[in-house]
Structures are given as C-alpha cells and as structure tokens.
Amino acid sequence: MPDVSVGKASDFADPGRKVVDISGTEIGVFRLGDDFFAYHNICPHLDGPACQGKILPCATEDVQPDGTSMGRVFSKTQMNIICPWHGYEFDIRTGKHPTDGRARLRPVNVSVRDGEVYVNVPAR
Amino acid sequence: MPLETSPRAGNIRELPEITVASDTRDYLAHAAKQALKYDDYELIVDMDAHLQEGGFWGEIIGLLENDVLKQTAEEMMRGRGGMPLINMQPGMSFQSMSGRVPHQSGPQEKTDDPAISGHRFVQIVRRTMDAMGCDYQVIFPTSMLHLGMNPMEDIEIYLARAYCRWLSEVIMPQDKRIIGLAYLPFNTPDECEKLVKQYADNPQIVGFTVCAVRHKPVHSNQYMRLYRMIEETGKPLIFHAGPHWDDPSFSQLNRFISMHALSFVHYNLIHMTNWVINALPERFPKLKTVWVESGLAWIPFLMQRLDHEVMMRQNEAPGLKRLPSEYMKEMFYSSQPMERNNLELLQATFKAINAETQLLYSSDWPHWDFDPPSSITTLPFLGDQAKRNILGLNAAKVFNLPVKRLRPRAADFLAQEAERHR
Numbered sequence: 001m002p003d004v005s006v007g008k009a010s011d012f013a014d015p016g017r018k019v020v021d022i023s024g025t026e027i028g029v030f031r032l033g034d035d036f037f038a039y040h041n042i043c044p045h046l047d048g049p050a051c052q053g054k055i056l057p058c059a060t061e062d063v064q065p066d067g068t069s070m071g072r073v074f075s076k077t078q079m080n081i082i083c084p085w086h087g088y089e090f091d092i093r094t095g096k097h098p099t100d101g102r103a104r105l106r107p108v109n110v111s112v113r114d115g116e117v118y119v120n121v122p123a124r
Numbered sequence: 125m126p127l128e129t130s131p132r133a134g135n136i137r138e139l140p141e142i143t144v145a146s147d148t149r150d151y152l153a154h155a156a157k158q159a160l161k162y163d164d165y166e167l168i169v170d171m172d173a174h175l176q177e178g179g180f181w182g183e184i185i186g187l188l189e190n191d192v193l194k195q196t197a198e199e200m201m202r203g204r205g206g207m208p209l210i211n212m213q214p215g216m217s218f219q220s221m222s223g224r225v226p227h228q229s230g231p232q233e234k235t236d237d238p239a240i241s242g243h244r245f246v247q248i249v250r251r252t253m254d255a256m257g258c259d260y261q262v263i264f265p266t267s268m269l270h271l272g273m274n275p276m277e278d279i280e281i282y283l284a285r286a287y288c289r290w291l292s293e294v295i296m297p298q299d300k301r302i303i304g305l306a307y308l309p310f311n312t313p314d315e316c317e318k319l320v321k322q323y324a325d326n327p328q329i330v331g332f333t334v335c336a337v338r339h340k341p342v343h344s345n346q347y348m349r350l351y352r353m354i355e356e357t358g359k360p361l362i363f364h365a366g367p368h369w370d371d372p373s374f375s376q377l378n379r380f381i382s383m384h385a386l387s388f389v390h391y392n393l394i395h396m397t398n399w400v401i402n403a404l405p406e407r408f409p410k411l412k413t414v415w416v417e418s419g420l421a422w423i424p425f426l427m428q429r430l431d432h433e434v435m436m437r438q439n440e441a442p443g444l445k446r447l448p449s450e451y452m453k454e455m456f457y458s459s460q461p462m463e464r465n466n467l468e469l470l471q472a473t474f475k476a477i478n479a480e481t482q483l484l485y486s487s488d489w490p491h492w493d494f495d496p497p498s499s500i501t502t503l504p505f506l507g508d509q510a511k512r513n514i515l516g517l518n519a520a521k522v523f524n525l526p527v528k529r530l531r532p533r534a535a536d537f538l539a540q541e542a543e544r545h546r
C-alpha cells in the first residue's frame with residue numbers, strides 16, 4: 001500500500017494527534033515534540049476507538065525513599081492516549097499499557113518528509 | 125515506495141476526538157462494525173442499560189405526586205441545579221475517570237427536533253440500540269440506584285412513582301424497543317405492592333427491580349406478600365447492585381476503583397446469601413430472580429462458600445432441600461461487567477452457573493465499564509447456540525418477549541452512518 005499524507009507536521013499540536021479513516025482503515029497519528037507515532041485505532045481490550053480519546057500525562061504514585069506515598073502525580077515525561085470506551089491507557093511512545101505491556105496498540109509506520117507526515121497503510 | 129501525496133478526496137476522513145458531546149453513533153461506531161458479525165442472530169436484548177437522569181430530572185420532578193417534595197425539588201433546581209432529593213455526593217463522582225471516559229458524563233450530544241424524532245432520551249436510546257445491534261434495551265436508573273440509603277423514606281416512594289410514570293407514560297409509548305422495570309421503593313413494602321399492582325399488566329414494564337444498595341434483609345417477613353404478588357405476575361424480580369462509598373467498611377478504601385470493585389459485589393452477596401439461606405426459592409418456586417451488575421466471579425465463590433457451610437450447619441438453613449449452588453444455578457444473571465482477563469476461570473464460571481440458559485447479556489451503557497455484545501460473541505469457548513441464548517433468547521424467556529427482529533440490519537445502519545458523514 002502507498003504512503004498516505006495525513007497533513008503537515010506543523011499542523012499537529014504538541015502534544016497532538018490526528019485520527020484518519022483511510023478507505024476503512026483507521027489510524028491515529030500522534031506528535032510528541034519532534035517525534036511522530038502512529039497506531040491502528042483499535043483498542044486491544046474490546047476494539048474501542050483508542051486513538052480518539054483524551055491525551056494526558058501518565059499518573060504515577062509519588063513514593064518516597066522511606067516507603068511513604070505522597071499521593072498521585074502526573075509524569076513529566078510520559079504522555080498517554082486513553083481509550084474513551086473504558087479508559088485503557090497507552091504510552092504514546094511505545095503503544096503499551098503502563099501496567100501490563102502485553103496490552104498494546106498495533107503500530108503503523110509513520111514518517112515525516114519535507115514537513116509532511118505520511119503513514120504507510122497496511123493491506124487489510 | 126510509491127507516494128500518494130494528495131490522498132483521493134472521499135477516501136480519507138478525519139475522525140474527531142470523542143468527547144462528552146459526541147454523538148452516540150460516533151462513540152459506538154466500532155460496535156456497529158462488530159454487529160455485522162452477529163447480524164443473523166434472532167434477537168439481541170440488552171438487559172441493563174441506564175438512564176442518566178441528570179438531563180431529564182426536571183421532567184421526573186415534575187411528575188412528583190407530593191406537592192411539598194415537588195416544591196422543594198423545584199426550588200432547589202432553580203437555585204443550584206443538580207439533582208435535588210438524590211443522596212449522592214456530587215464531589216465524589218469519579219465514574220468518568222476525570223473525563224477519560226466521557227460518555228459517563230453525558231448525554232450532552234445534539235438530538236433532532238423532538239416534535240419529529242421523539243423525546244430526546246428516546247432518540248439517544250435508539251442510536252445506542254441501532255449502533256450496538258440490539259432489538260431491546262431494558263432501562264434502569266443511575267442516580268436513583270442509591271435511594272435505598274436515603275434517610276427520608278418518602279423521597280424513595282415518590283421518586284419511584286414519578287420515575288415509573290415518566291418511563292411508562294412519557295418514554296416507552298414512543299418506542300416499543302425501550303422496555304423497563306418498575307422501581308420498587310423497597311424500604312416501604314406496602315408501596316412496592318401498590319406499584320406491582322399498577323404495572324403488572326403493562327407489557328413494556330417487564331419486571332420489578334430492587335436497587336440493592338440498602339440495608340434491608342430481603343428475607344424479612346414484611347416482604348413475603350410482595351414476592352407472592354410478583355410471582356403471580358410471571359415477571360421477574362431483579363436485584364441491581366450499585367456503588368456506595370459511605371458503607372462503614374468501605375470508608376477504609378482510598379480509591380474509587382477499590383470501592384467500585386467491592387461494592388457492586390458486596391450488596392448482591394448479602395442479598396443472595398439471605399435469599400438462599402432462608403430458602404426463599406423453596407417458598408416462591410416460580411419467582412424468577414435476576415442478579416444484575418456484579419460481574420460473574422462472585423457467583424462461584426458464593427456457591428462454594430455456602431455449600432461448604434450448609435453441609436456443616438444444616439440446622440441454620442433448614443428450609444433448604446438442596447445445596448445453595450443448586451438453587452443459584454436456576455437463577456438468572458446479567459453478564460456485565462464480565463471479568464475476562466482469565467478465560468479459564470471465566471469458562472469454569474460459565475459452567476458453574478449454567479450460563480447457556482441462565483446468563484443474560486447486558487451492556488450497562490452508558491457507564492464507564494460497559495460491555496458491547498462482542499464481549500459475548502468473541503468468547504472462544506462458547507458455542508453458537510450459547511451465544512444466541514445469552515445475547516437474547518434467554519432474556520426473551522425471562523421477560524416474555526417475542527423472538528422477532530426489531531433492529532435494523534447492521535449493513536443498513538453502517539450505510540446510513542456513511543451517508544450522515546458525507
């Protein structure tokens with residue numbers, strides 16, 4: 001299948017995303033800084049539209065060296081895409097669920113050439 | 125590699141972020157594709173879907189038959205909005221996971237002109253049923269699930285009556301695919317009996333529900349006349365579980381997930397234990413009971429636990445002629461939220477509860493842990509007939525529904541959707 005343009009890199013917010021349906025194949029393309037990532041818009045849980053959900057930093061537990069917890073804080077480095085059907089979260093850089101990496105989004109090849117973002121649409 | 129720098133118009137469509145304002149049909153677009161796979165099933169019944177009362181509370185309040193409560197509620201709504209008379213703490217509503225699962229906070233989608241397309245709620249339920257491929261949805265309330273803990277008994281009584289009227293007089297006459305249950309104000313047995321009498325012959329009120337979040341022993345003698353009356357209607361008695369963080373034991377739990385995971389199971393565990401140990405199935409052998417929204421894993425636990433203890437302490441459960449698990453195998457259960465992470469355990473559970481004949485599919489839509497019908501169709505250990513039974517044929521027996529297709533063809537719905545997005 002050909003590479004398909006999904007728009008200019010500069011049109012993506014940071015962090016940001018665009019989800020496209022290309023002849024029936026749904027793909028979510030994400031931008032984090034200068035990096036782009038793309039996944040099928042199908043959640044490994046129950047096939048929900050995972051890429052169309054909220055983007056939020058990963059929640060972490062702020063555990064001190066003495067074992068006490070200061071509660072939950074957002075990660076400064078990890079952004080997640082969250083499936084709107086039931087809330088499964090996936091690290092945008094790896095596509096993996098933070099608790100069980102066996103649950104992961106299926107990656108799609110993405111590239112940026114001359115300021116344009118392309119995804120390689122897999123054969124269905 | 126060939127490059128297509130300007131994709132053909134029409135072949136590429138941008139899909140928006142799903143938000144609380146998204147159309148249900150967009151939210152459930154993937155479920156609509158899944159529905160192609162079970163399109164030939166005779167009947168799909170979703171036996172537990174929810175009204176989010178918030179958007180319609182003014183209409184329900186308007187039907188209160190007590191003028192003092194009505195004036196109070198209307199005054200409160202004018203002042204602060206919200207849901208007067210409902211005993212839930214709005215600041216502790218974590219269901220939507222801080223917006224991560226937006227449909228939990230709806231409905232806020234646009235609907236068409238009600239003069240042409242019907243009541244807003246009817247339109248939204250139709251969208252849901254058509255997208256998921258359901259012939260019927262059985263509607264339960266949401267915020268009213270807590271009314272059993274409301275210290276003002278009259279509020280439960282009058283809200284129960286207003287809700288039943290709203291459902292049966294305003295909503296259900298507009299679409300025969302929407303069916304519902306009479307809410308029993310279980311803290312006041314006499315009032316429950318009045319509602320059973322009133323709705324026994326209403327064909328769209330297909331049963332009677334006890335919202336199970338309450339501290340009322342179901343074996344108490346004050347309920348026996350009510351059970352007899354329900355048994356005589358031929359309609360089921362349905363225990364719908366719910367969350368309740370204020371229960372003293374649960375106040376030790378510091379996260380919503382912990383309370384939610386235990387609370388739904390907790391109330392049905394208690395009511396089922398009282399139901400079985402007091403041998404109510406022996407006293408009301410024709411009364412169908414359905415246990416809703418506690419998942420399934422609790423059932424084999426309780427079966428084993430009660431069987432084990434009954435063998436040693438027969439004198440405390442002398443009404444039983446069989447083991448507790450044997451009675452429990454003859455009751456009905458709703459499927460959601462189905463614990464699917466360990467399929468071997470799930471398969472054993474299906475066997476323990478005779479799922480092929482006793483399990484009823486439920487979505488719990490639009491709540492955050494809903495299950496689409498594919499949660500059943502994709503189970504690798506289930507045969508085709510078992511899937512058909514669980515998705516609709518078992519419910520047809522429990523609710524006395526005709527096995528007759530009412531939903532659109534999945535392909536037609538998808539074509540309509542393509543047209544809507546053109």
Ligand code: FES
Nearest residue numbers: 043045046048083
């Ligand atoms: S389908 Fe994505 S979280 Fe369930």
